[in-house]
Amino acid sequence: MSTAELAVTYAALILQDGDVEINADNLQTLVKKAGVTVEPVWFNIFAKALEGQDLKELLGGFSQPGAGAAPVGGAAAAAGGAADAPAAEEKKEEEEESDEDMGFGLFD
Numbered sequence: 694m695s696t697a698e699l700a701v702t703y704a705a706l707i708l709q710d711g712d713v714e715i716n717a718d719n720l721q722t723l724v725k726k727a728g729v730t731v732e733p734v735w736f737n738i739f740a741k742a743l744e745g746q747d748l749k750e751l752l753g754g755f756s757q758p759g760a761g762a763a764p765v766g767g768a769a770a771a772a773g774g775a776a777d778a779p780a781a782e783e784k785k786e787e788e789e790e791s792d793e794d795m796g797f798g799l800f801d
Contacts (some may be wrong), residue, residue, distance in 0.1 A: 695704060697729070697730075697732060698736050700724045701724060701731060701735045701736060702739070704723035704727075705748065706738055706748065707723060708720070709747075709748040714746075715740060718734045718736075
């Protein structure tokens with residue numbers, strides 16, 4: 694990330710924390726006060742990207758335990774895990790056998 698992008702990102706976070714509207718003018722004012730030189734196009738890009746977004750909500754999900762993606766299979770795997778295990782092993786064995794039936798190996 695470039696210095697310009699970081700400066701505008703931090704400005705957006707400061708505005709959100711202060712409950713101030715995130716728009717191009719407010720972003721530009723904050724970055725200018727910080728003494729960072731940024732091309733004007735970045736302010737419009739960030740303002741449009743963050744329009745209607747709640748940064749607190751977006752960033753808050755990272756710090757909450759259990760906010761990540763649920764494991765595949767979740768409760769269904771826990772409920773029927775013991776019954777499904779032998780079937781999975783049988784499938785693996787069948788796949789291994791099918792590789793051997795080709796009549797050649799990797800190092801032949």
